[in-house]
Amino acid sequence: MKKFFLFLLVSSLLSVAVGAQTACPNKCGRPCPQAGVPSKSSGKVYLFAGFREPALDGLRLLYSRDGLHWDSIPGIILRPEIGNDGLFYSHAEQRWVEPKFYPHPIMRDPSIVQGPDGTFHLVWTLAWEGEKAFGYASSRDLIHWSEQRRIPVMTDSITNNVWAPEVFYDEQLDSFFVFWSSALPRSRYTAADSLGINNAQRMYYLTTKDFRTFSKVKPYYDPGFNCIDGFLVKRAPGDYIFILKDNRKPGFSNLFCVFGHSPNGPFDHPSARFAPTYSEGPCVVKVGEEYLIYYDAYREGRFGAVSTRDFLHFTPADYRISLPAGHKHGTIITVDESRLCALLRHASSR
Known part of the structure; x- marks a missing residue:
């Protein structure tokens, strides 16, 4: 006995x-999901916002504990409800045109940041073309979301696109920055623009403290040639790196970064190109003492990555990462483990 x-x-x-x-x-x-090595001290996990083509479903999230190995939170986090719903006048074609996937709303290039009060702010591309605004919604828990809103930004321009809006919060200025690319009219093309086989995009931005009132739209960075897909990194006060895609075709379509002392710019001293041709959608996560720059190798249908400590020297890191197939262009944030558990419980209950 x-x-x-x-x-x-x-x-x-x-x-x-x-x-x-x-x-x-x-x-x-519930059991801990096994995406990467569990954190030994911080209790933080990484969430990677993104979408899958053709962008009709909406926001998806991946999660990781090491910033390298990712798994999916099942299902759609937020479905698109606005945008892509009207004809637009194409100045290039001199006629009215239906946008791609019209009349179905799309949600491309989602970008999330958490504000100082804990609110998550999401912005996204509303349409391939025929749009002068970006999409916006907010959430306290990434489960229940506010009403989706259009934020008009290029109303005084003949441009027909607002691509890949990226949201960034600066603690020192207590302001949110949103930057994106829009096409120039042909009257403003440079010699480099005229040599390209596609249109000429430039970066623009605005600031806000509450996503209700906004600053005037201003040019953000203009290298004199076609550029899209900006991502801002703050290493320290007065030390900012802006990463973007050199969108000239043929011959480039790859990534580089420039440096500045303020999130308002100016930016200068461009680095060497550090990603293969046909790379776009960069986003950055700091893991330990290194920065990982993820990018969408869109011709190959996969993600690639490089690692860096100074944004001047880059080491290929493709072999170190793993992501579910189909995930595209988004941003990475950190949250508490409890937030991940709540998202997984919600996903399993649907």
Whole structure:
């Protein structure tokens, strides 16, 4: 009998030990998903916002504990409800045109940032063409979302696109920055623009403190040639890196970065190109002492990555990362483990 009770005691202790190893740190009552190596100290996890072509479904999220190995949170986080709903006048074609996938709303290039009050702010591309605004919604928990809104930005321009809006919060200025690319009219083409086989995009931006009132739209960075897909990194106060795509074709279509002392710019001293041809949609996550720059190798239908410590020297890191197939252009944020557990519970209950 004593041996029997001893057996039960040992079995119980083993069960508790195994449970302690597999339960989420916040004791959410379900096994920990195995995406990367669990954090040993911070209790933080990474979320990677993105979408899948043809962008009709909406926002998707991946998660990781090491910033390298990713798994999907099942299902759609937020479906598009606005945009892509009207004909537009093409100045290039001199006629009225239906936008791509008209009349279905799309959600491309989602970008998320968390504000100082804990609110998550999401912006996205509303349409391939025929749009002078970007999409906006907010959430306290990434599960329940506000009404989706159009934020008009290029109303005084003949441009027909607002591509890849990126949202960035600066603690020192207590302001949100949103920057994007829009096409120039042909009257403003440079010699480099005229040599290209596609249109000429430039970067623009605005600032806001509440996503209700906005600053005037201004040019953000103009290298004198076609550029899109900007991403801003703050290393320290007064030390900013702006990463973007050199969108000239033929011959470039790859990534580089420029440096500045303020999120308002100006930016200068461009780095060497550090990603293969046909790379776009850069986003950055700091893991330990290095920065990983993820990019969409869109011709190959996959993600690539490079690592850097100074944004001047870059090491290929494709072999170090793994992502679910089909994930495209987005941003990476960090959240508490409890946030991930809540998202997974919600996904499993739908």
